[in-house]
Amino acid sequence: MSGTPAAPTPLTQLFALYEKAEARAAALAEQAVGSNVFAELLATTATNAMAVAGLANAVVDRGVRLTRVAARADVTGLARQLARTEDKLERLLQEVHELSERLAVPDFPPDDAPSARPARAARSAAARNGATVRSPR
């Protein structure tokens, strides 16, 4: 129970030395990536790399289209049309919600709720009976 710590083994010493070196390298690397030179290099490289990728994409797309197969751009175009349709549906749904809230009719009435009669059906029934129905504003 002398409390004297055990002497570090050579392997432990080696690991400790490596960790020190790694910490030093990490600090240096962080300093390097924060420099103006690195930032300029990164900005230029990223811009150029994406420009080359764009050119390559265009070439591949043209090649695929020559074989009369839909290329990536065509598929993307179709997907974009679908997305636009979904946008319109969402906005339509919003209008429906606003209208149903104005009419104070639940837009998705539970199946077991006979009192929640759809406004349209109510209007049709009223018209058949010769009555005039106005939607509340």
Place this chain on the structure above:
Amino acid sequence: MSTLTGLVGGLVGGLATDAVSLAKGAARLPLDVARTADILLTTDRAVIGATPRDVVWTHRKTTLYRYRSTQRRHAVPVLLVFALINRPEIFDLRPGSSFVEFLLAEGFDVFLVDWGVPGEEDADMGVAEYVCDELHWAVRETVRASGSPEVSVVGWCIGAALSAMYTALHPDGAVRNLVLLTMPLDTSGSLYRQWVGRPSFDADRVATAHEGVPGPMVDTANKLMKPVTNYLTTKRRLFGQVRQGTANKVAYQAMAKWVADNPRFPQAAFRDWIRLMYKENRLVDGTLTLRGRQVDLGAIRRQAVLVVTAAGDHIAPRAGTLPVLSMVSTEDLTHFDRPGGHIGLMAGSKAKGLIWPDIAGWLAERSRPARTPRAARPARTRTARTPDQTPDRRTP
């Protein structure tokens, strides 16, 4: 020189005196290497985001989820909003270490807006579309599904900035409590600004080539901020833990899988984000406009606001977030500053004890019913999707 000589001497001496233990260590080395490799190579199998949830609403790639719970106690639901450049599973990383699980256990009704995995067809999705449409609609659907007229919005990283923009644009809207976790606001001192704020970085050209910025490119940029730490130290530490028998395979793999899962940054959103936040720093200047409306954080006066910063955050440095404390007009303003990094703060091993209870406590105090609750709408079958239709990266 003397250190090296001493080390070599010690090594030789140690080899002579402690040959048996050295041989044991050497014999274990292949096994430890194999175990480390096993953890690294099977990371893809890790299960993340496992808490059961239901789809409430979808629009394009955005999905609003509601987590199942039988113990909802608080009147105001919580809507979680994450960044555009990573998946929101970080909120629900793994069983036992999940913020979602924690909130559910605390009695909250938890919703999550998932921006999905945008494709080239989503190139038109800009910051305005995310704030004014997707987030607005997600709040609307949260209100409808929960039956509560108010929600607590918890935004993290870019998600926090989007949430703040949304709340500023709708100061009298449904947001009652706003939690901003490690939010980028004043980017003037950040490394990102050093990289992308300069004129030679052409955000338009970078975003146009692939109609968006591919996820791996964003991932590489993030890792380059601390290259040695990200590419070497984490793996070396894992090896050390394996050797000591303290490696937590499940925890490591869950985080590694999440980190590597980067969706595409949509073209318009990338262009807007770089220009508005890094090149022109407009949010902190109060000159940011979305669809012609000025985003003035000073308009946030009715909401309770909690700002959480991480002392070791190198992505959204603490100093860049703090201006929000003087920008919002609310009287109910709280600031928690905790040790940790941008992600580690909320998803690290200590988060469960260090920050989650504080956030949950803050929310609980402000989640009592205030207005007349509206009737919850029944589930809309229109948006219910079968599992194979649900947007999910694992089943593209």
